[in-house]
Amino acid sequence: MQSYTHTSSDTTVIRGITLRKGPARESCFTVVEDNTKLSFNADPDYETGKDMSDSMRRNRIHTHMHNEMQSIEIAAQSLADFPDAPWELRMELARQCWDESRHAAALLRRLKQMGGHKGEFPVIHYEWYITCVQDSLIARLAIQNRTFEGGEMDLLKVHAQMWRDAGDEVTAELLEAILPDEIHHVRFANVWMKRLAKDDPRVLLKVLTGISFMKWVSQVFAPAPDETNASGGKVSETVHPTPPNVDDRRLAEFTEQEIAELLRQDGFGYLVPQAS
Amino acid sequence: MGLNVKIRGKAVATFRYIHVDMMETLAQWTPSSPEMEAKLMLGEHIWDVAQSADALGKRTRELRMQLHHSEKPADAYVELLADIRKEPGTAQRLASFYEVLLPGLAERYRAYLDQTDTLMDGPTVRIIEQMHAVEARMMSQYRELRGEVPTLGKVDSTWVKALSQRESQIASIVT
Numbered sequence: 001m002q003s004y005t006h007t008s009s010d011t012t013v014i015r016g017i018t019l020r021k022g023p024a025r026e027s028c029f030t031v032v033e034d035n036t037k038l039s040f041n042a043d044p045d046y047e048t049g050k051d052m053s054d055s056m057r058r059n060r061i062h063t064h065m066h067n068e069m070q071s072i073e074i075a076a077q078s079l080a081d082f083p084d085a086p087w088e089l090r091m092e093l094a095r096q097c098w099d100e101s102r103h104a105a106a107l108l109r110r111l112k113q114m115g116g117h118k119g120e121f122p123v124i125h126y127e128w129y130i131t132c133v134q135d136s137l138i139a140r141l142a143i144q145n146r147t148f149e150g151g152e153m154d155l156l157k158v159h160a161q162m163w164r165d166a167g168d169e170v171t172a173e174l175l176e177a178i179l180p181d182e183i184h185h186v187r188f189a190n191v192w193m194k195r196l197a198k199d200d201p202r203v204l205l206k207v208l209t210g211i212s213f214m215k216w217v218s219q220v221f222a223p224a225p226d227e228t229n230a231s232g233g234k235v236s237e238t239v240h241p242t243p244p245n246v247d248d249r250r251l252a253e254f255t256e257q258e259i260a261e262l263l264r265q266d267g268f269g270y271l272v273p274q275a276s
Numbered sequence: 277m278g279l280n281v282k283i284r285g286k287a288v289a290t291f292r293y294i295h296v297d298m299m300e301t302l303a304q305w306t307p308s309s310p311e312m313e314a315k316l317m318l319g320e321h322i323w324d325v326a327q328s329a330d331a332l333g334k335r336t337r338e339l340r341m342q343l344h345h346s347e348k349p350a351d352a353y354v355e356l357l358a359d360i361r362k363e364p365g366t367a368q369r370l371a372s373f374y375e376v377l378l379p380g381l382a383e384r385y386r387a388y389l390d391q392t393d394t395l396m397d398g399p400t401v402r403i404i405e406q407m408h409a410v411e412a413r414m415m416s417q418y419r420e421l422r423g424e425v426p427t428l429g430k431v432d433s434t435w436v437k438a439l440s441q442r443e444s445q446i447a448s449i450v451t
Contacts, residue, residue, distance in 0.1 A: 079303035080300055104312075
């Protein structure tokens, strides 16, 4: 499979790192390049990471909607950038475009039901920047599908319960309806990464480079311990660990070893059965 | 007398080329068109067009060609596809796709169905009927979108007419 060659017109430099220039946005959206410019609340009335005030509910839906829109764009860009990818893999990406479109549309509908509107909160193109600058499709699958969407699988399970606990069954069911699609996006990435690596083990270097790049960008973009966001809340208080969604990761064809490793990395190693 | 197997295969492979090209065009436009509602529609239509390309590609093997074989259409049509893909504005992009390319293809499907033996070429007929129905729904969604986001309907009608004329002047797309 051929590599995608970037031109200077489709890249941008943020914090000294060359990234793919962001996708086009309507003027109603405020695009920021920094997590601290996002407006996640850290309302002291709520337990850390569980702010469910009216504004924060809309913010959560808005952020998720924008992420889904970004996921359509990432899958679509890969279809455009890698015309010689295997047809069956292109079909998976094409299907993903529709899935993510349905997710974004359903979240937009929900946002409007809550009295919100597109562009109500600042957005960031973080996943796009990192994924679409990769010159190989296998690295993009490793980053976007396997890592970011894999993480979303974990979040969706926790968040569906959070909405249910907050008395919003409609949103809880919406998140639960999105989850099976995301499982498939992670699964097809896992299946194809294995297949591509079997055909040509050299592509594993692309995966390694891509994942190292992602980790490096995450470090560079990570907020300082006391940094506050646009709402005046501590950024560190808007982030909380999410345990890996083990059942769905199995469905997405993660191996038991990979799941155990994820549990350990996220501080849930005590859940891993010890070898006798 | 209907079309022979070789001619059927060439037509199916040409339709496949066009659908793969259309899928890539919609994919390229999705991140580069700013309007959210347009992105959501394009995302859905990428999958619609991909499914058509897939069905046509499976049919090429049944018609004694390689699986997913594509044949380049006539040069004038290839140039038309390339020019449409290069359109920078969302309204122009959508008009060229949904008001020119898809209606033009519908005419070409009709011409094919008129010529082929619908009994012996039944599998192709079914695929084309299916594509025709899907593409009619896509055009209807485009019209709905224009109602929802009026700026997407702001296109010079003379320009659209000229593009349609350019499309219809390409007598045969199969080489």
